[in-house]
Structures are given as structure tokens and as C-alpha cells.
Amino acid sequence: MAESRIFKNEDALDTEWLPKNLPYRETQHHQIAACIKPLLQGRNGRNCIISGAPGIGKTAAVKLVLKELEEHPDASAPDTAILYVNCWQKNTTYKIFIELCEQLGYKFVQNKNTEDLFKIIANIVNKKAAVFAFDEIDKVEDCDFLYHIFTEIYKKTILLITNHPQWYATVDARIKSRLLPERIDFTAYTTQEIAGILRSRAEYAFHSGALEDATFDIIAQKTAQKGDLRLGLYLLREAGLAAEEQDARKITTEHANRALAKLTDFSIKPEEALSPEAKLILELVKTQSGKMGDLFKQYQDIGGSGTYKTFQRRVEELNAGGFIETKKIIGGKDGTTTMLKHKSLDEF
Numbered sequence: 041m042a043e044s045r046i047f048k049n050e051d052a053l054d055t056e057w058l059p060k061n062l063p064y065r066e067t068q069h070h071q072i073a074a075c076i077k078p079l080l081q082g083r084n085g086r087n088c089i090i091s092g093a094p095g096i097g098k099t100a101a102v103k104l105v106l107k108e109l110e111e112h113p114d115a116s117a118p119d120t121a122i123l124y125v126n127c128w129q130k131n132t133t134y135k136i137f138i139e140l141c142e143q144l145g146y147k148f149v150q151n152k153n154t155e156d157l158f159k160i161i162a163n164i165v166n167k168k169a170a171v172f173a174f175d176e177i178d179k180v181e182d183c184d185f186l187y188h189i190f191t192e193i194y195k196k197t198i199l200l201i202t203n204h205p206q207w208y209a210t211v212d213a214r215i216k217s218r219l220l221p222e223r224i225d226f227t228a229y230t231t232q233e234i235a236g237i238l239r240s241r242a243e244y245a246f247h248s249g250a251l252e253d254a255t256f257d258i259i260a261q262k263t264a265q266k267g268d269l270r271l272g273l274y275l276l277r278e279a280g281l282a283a284e285e286q287d288a289r290k291i292t293t294e295h296a297n298r299a300l301a302k303l304t305d306f307s308i309k310p311e312e313a314l315s316p317e318a319k320l321i322l323e324l325v326k327t328q329s330g331k332m333g334d335l336f337k338q339y340q341d342i343g344g345s346g347t348y349k350t351f352q353r354r355v356e357e358l359n360a361g362g363f364i365e366t367k368k369i370i371g372g373k374d375g376t377t378t379m380l381k382h383k384s385l386d387e388f
């Protein structure tokens with residue numbers, strides 16, 4: 041491939057790409073590290089619940105702390121297992137234990153039940169200390185794994201990350217009374233902070249001089265409106281690709297506008313991460329808005345096999361992920377109904 045005239049490092053616009061530091065999140069970075077610190081001194085760690093709106097650096101901050109721990113272990117600290125699970129994909133105790141076994145290098149997971157798996161995990165982890173990070177924790181279907189970890193792992197820090205701090209109120213009391221997490225809140229970035237973050241990502245990503253100031257301003261402004269940095273990263277990349285397509289030397293406002301026009305294709309979270317059932321429902325809602333009950337019938341017609349309860353659950357998941365919007369209409373002619381609508385991102 042010929043070298044790009046626009047991109048120096050396109051990967052820097054990937055949402056998974058981890059910058060070396062996270063400006064404006066120093067306080068939270070420090071708070072997360074402070075929860076782990078006792079663990080590194082041979083004591084039990086502290087637990088915390090990290091919350092805030094989508095796309096404001098929660099995952100990035102946690103991953104950065106874990107990466108530092110992995111790359112620069114404290115020589116005097118006990119050996120520490122570092123475990124990170126995204127509960128959007130691994131949403132049951134069984135799936136989480138399988139994932140933890142894999143991360144701990146244990147491969148013989150076939151034909152083992154949840155309890156067997158946990159024994160293996162405890163056996164490995166109790167020889168050292170462990171940091172457990174459970175991202176998108178509100179997506180889990182059960183919290184048994186937390187109970188097991190809390191009661192049977194000796195030296196640990198548990199980090200729980202969520203968009204919905206109210207999720208914690210729904211957790212079983214036997215877990216809550218033990219976990220007692222500290223709260224670490226991620227507040228929204230200001231317009232200037234968003235611009236600062238995008239500017240530095242753009243500097244990593246584009247050749248110097250490739251991005252026109254006016255282009256940057258359009259993108260930064262749109263991102264600030266929404267507050268989700270993923271949107272800005274998406275727009276920067278799309279504008280860059282539009283410039284490349286035209287073999288242009290600079291990314292102009294016209295390219296930014298082209299990127300904006302593509303917004304309907306953009307999802308806050310990658311759709312690939314959704315379960316097949318959730319995808320099916322999303323496809324349905326994309327083609328039409330409507331009442332939950334009516335859409336459920338159509339979902340069955342096109343081969344959906346879940347019960348109404350499962351359907352509702354998936355709808356909640358899609359709503360939480362920002363894919364669709366739901367609105368409860370109370371006291372209409374059919375009593376209370378829930379309306380579903382695709383979040384086409386022209387609302388951005």
C-alpha cells in the first residue's frame with residue numbers, strides 16, 4: 041500500500057487505542073490506583089465503582105492503570121494477576137469464569153461447571169494478589185461471581201465500571217454488604233477539554249498540516265454537543281478517509297460535512313458486540329418505530345425465538361447501549377405502552 045498523505049497513524053482514531061496518558065482524568069487515575077495500592081503492599085485492596093456517561097474515558101482510565109501495573113510492576117509488590125472482563129459480552133457467572141480461566145492461562149475448561157471453574161481460578165489467584173475489572177457491569181445477568189470472588193479470594197481489588205450507577209442499588213444485599221465500594225465519578229468533559237483531547241488524538245493520527253483548523257472546529261463542536269468522544273474519533277477518521285478518497289492533501293470542511301452525513305451509520309457501541317437476538321431486534325427497530333407488543337409480534341414473524349421477557353430484556357440492553365430509544369406512554373388508549381425507536385444518529 042502506498043503511504044497515506046493524510047494518515048500518519050490511523051489506529052490512533054480507534055476507540056480501543058490507548059493513549060499514553062489521559063489528560064483531565066488525572067484525579068480519577070489517581071483514585072483508581074489508590075484502590076489497588078494496598079494490594080501492592082501485601083494487604084487487601086479496596087473496591088470501587090466507576091461511573092459516568094458513555095464515551096468519557098472510564099474504560100480508558102482503567103485500562104491505563106492496569107497497563108501500567110502490568111508493564112511496571114513494583115519490585116517489592118506481590119505477584120499480581122490483572123484481569124479485565126467486559127460484561128457486555130460475558131454476561132453470566134459461567135461465561136465470566138471461562139474468560140478468567142483463559143486469562144489466567146488455564147485451558148482445560150471443557151466439561152467443567154461453574155463451581156469447578158471457580159476452584160481453578162481461586163487456586164491460581166490465591167497464590168498471588170489480583171485486580172479484577174468488570175466493565176459494563178450493569179449488563180450481567182447474575183452477580184454470583186462477585187460473591188465468590190469476594191468471599192473466596194483473599195487479596196483483591198474489584199473495579200466495577202458502569203454508565204448506570206443506579207445499577208448498584210439492584211445488587212443483592214449479601215454482596216453489597218461485603219463489597220462496600222468507593223465511588224469514582226467521571227464527570228462530563230467541558231467543550232475545551234473535548235477539543236483538547238481530540239486535538240491530541242488528531243496529532244497522533246494525521247500528518248502535520250493535513251487537518252484544517254475549520255474542519256477540526258466542526259468536528260470538535262459536534263462532539264461537544266454529544267459529549268461522547270467516540271463520535272469525535274469517528275468523525276475525524278471518516279473525514280480523513282473522505283480526503284484520501286479524493287486524493288486531497290488536506291482534510292477540508294467539505295470532508296467533515298461528508299463525515300457528518302454518514303452519521304446514521306454510526307453506533308455508539310459496535311454492533312458486532314451484540315447478541316444475535318439483540319441484533320435481530322435492532323434490525324427490526326431500524327426499519328420502523330412502534331409499540332413494544334407490536335414489534336414483538338413482528339420479531340416472532342421474522343424468526344425471533346425468545347419469550348416476551350427475553351425480548352424486553354434485549355430491548356433494555358439496546359436502550360442502555362444507545363442503539364434505540366424507548367419511551368413509556370402512560371394512560372394511552374391501550375393503557376401503558378412502551379414505544380421503541382431507532383436512535384438514528386442525526387440527533388447528534
Ligand SMILES: Nc1ncnc2c1ncn2[C@@H]1O[C@H](COP(=O)(O)OP(=O)(O)OP(=O)(O)O)[C@@H](O)[C@H]1O
Pocket residue numbers: 054055056057058059061062063064065092093094095096097098099100101202203237269270273
Ligand atoms: N482524557 C482523554 N484523553 C484521551 N483520550 C480519551 C480521554 N477520555 C476518553 N478518551 C478516548 O475516548 C474514547 C472513549 O472513551 P472510553 O472508551 O474510555 O469511554 P467510556 O467512558 O468507557 O464509555 P462507555 O461507558 O460507553 O463504555 C476512547 O478511545 C478513549 O481513549
Ligand SMILES: [Mg+2]
Pocket residue numbers: 098099100175
Ligand atoms: Mg467503556
